[in-house]
Amino acid sequence: MTNGIAVEVIVEFQAKFSIPFSDQNVFTYYIRIHNSNQYTVQLLRRHWWIWESNGTNRQVKGEGVIGEQPVLAPGKTHQYQSFCPIASSMGKMSGSYQMIRLDTNELFEIKIPEFHLIVPEMQN
Template sequence: MIEQITKGIKISVLTNYEGMHSQNENEMYLFSYFITIENQGNDTVQLLSRKWEIFDSMANKEIVIGDGVIGQIPVLDPNEKYTYRSNCLLHSSIGAMKGHFNMVNFTSKTTFKVMIPNFQLMMIGNLN
């Protein structure tokens, strides 16, 4: 598990290779990732948006920007956790993702970035 804390918000990441997937007559590598967001601070916060940078070993790069995560904009009270699962498709069996969440602190009414640690996406057979 990969973890990182930014301004009292802990991000934990687990990944899984799900197999091959056909998309527009191309064979793609499907990966799932599980993100846990834990509010270790003293104030209530809300996740507003995210930005992802997705890379594969064939030098492809994709930028994903959008509101919330999986159609939700979760609010986290102090010591509360929120976990979600999502997927990505790669052209190769090895890749990586990184990014950040834009959040708001309800007490100070300020927005801030929470870094998502760089994590690897790799088909298990490629570990040997």
């Protein structure tokens, strides 16, 4: 939890859109953002870091998430899903959201915990 905001991530390998042991593997990630504060916040921007086992690293930055800039009142949760294609059988993601506290217009960052993207055949 960062600044009273909790972020949880669940990852799912998408076999029907992937070719294991190749350069085409797709993962869906489900994000749950919960506001434990006594004030309302809004998610403004996202910043992802994506690392692949083949040495490829990239960053993704943008406004909001999936075309939205959700507002979270005290005690409320926002959930969404998105996907990440990678060109290797293993990778990981982490990142941050830029938020604004709507009562004071204070900007702050919250961390998105690191999570792994692993083709099931690679797991022991």
